[in-house]
Amino acid sequence: MTMKIGGLARALAILLAIVAAFVALNMIDVPLVLLVLGLFAGLALTDDRMVLNVALVIALPIIGAALAHIPTIGAQLNAVALNLQVAMAGGIATAIAIRMYHMVMGGSDGPHGTCRDTRCRNPISLRFSNRAPPFARRGPFIASRARGVSSAPLSPARWHARARCSRRGAPSPGP
Secondary structure: OHHHHHHHHHHHHHHHHHHHHHOOOOOOOHHHHHHHHHHHHHHHOOHHHHHHHHHHHHHHHHHHHHHOOOOOOHHHHHHHHHHHHHHHHHHHHHHHHHHHHHHHOOOOOOOOOOOOOOOOOOHHHHHOOOOOOHHHOOOOOOHHHHOOOOOOOOOHHHHHHHHHHHHHOOOOOOO
């Protein structure tokens, strides 16, 4: 549903950007409407298209300035480019806000990529936990080897399960 709303908002923003460049619309605040439509259009903006849209927001004023040199319709083409820039900037703002929300609320694809376990919802607490994961402590001088305890390293999934249980105060699952 959000993809349909975003696509409709994007189509309306493009249409309004073109019409507002050629027809004087004094009854509405065109940049504000374009920005709001762009905010809704950002709901349908995917990660692979975000880089392209950021590049277009940077390039559209330059393209508009170049098009302004065309006689008779150059000013209108410049206005179209600038109107599109306003709408796309709103879409990028929404896409960035959605991406930041997913990073903060427990997506495992954050900037550090510390937790690849899909069952783990808090990668930051695992990253800063007070004990290192056993699969990262492979060396000849581990204390458990000196005491004669089995030194078979835990798998990452088993370590994440133990770390989750210890954070909640539940008993740790067996070895």
